[in-house]
Amino acid sequence: MKAKVSLITLGVADLDRSLRFYRDGLGLPTENHDPEAGVVFFRLEGNMLLAIWPREELAADAGISPEGSGFCGISLAHNVPSKEAVDAVFAEAIAAGAQPLKQPGDAFWGGYTAYFADPDGHLWEVAWNPDIDLT
Structure with a gap:
């Protein structure tokens, strides 16, 4: 495995709210944004992407429960x-x-x-x- 991270996906409660925060508030550029896709990608420097995806759908994709709160051990x-x-x-x-x-x-x-x-x-x-x- 290469020592590289190319995509970070954050599970979010409200996709539109998070889109406004990252795109409009922090100025991150979207990558091929399709409002109907149910996921949003932001282009980061160094050939990297940040994605936001509804928390329940991200958990289902990983095969785990979407329940959880508090510190998740990452920043x-x-x-x-x-x-x-x-x-x-x-x-x-x-x-x-x-x-x-x-x-x-x-x-x-x-x-x-x-x-x-x-x-x-x-x-x-x-x-x-x-x-x-x-x-």
Whole structure:
């Protein structure tokens, strides 16, 4: 297996709400969007896609129960080139309707981070890492 992730799919409660959050609020470009398809893809840099799909349908596709709540043990990270960029992206997400979880600030490991949750509670970290350039 190649050490690569090419698609991340988030199970969402309301597809239209999540589309508005990611496309209109955060400015992610959709990829071949078909309003009748029941799934939305967003083009990310580095030949990668983010998808949103109704939670029940994603669970059924995986053959598991859609029930579950609380921390699911994963976060998505968006790395930026500066502390100021962390502040700006965090503010943009909050303005788009994200729930602030951890205000921007210095991290114990030397970087600068913030956390927010999307409308379905998926955790996003916005980070500046002075040691590894992931921008």
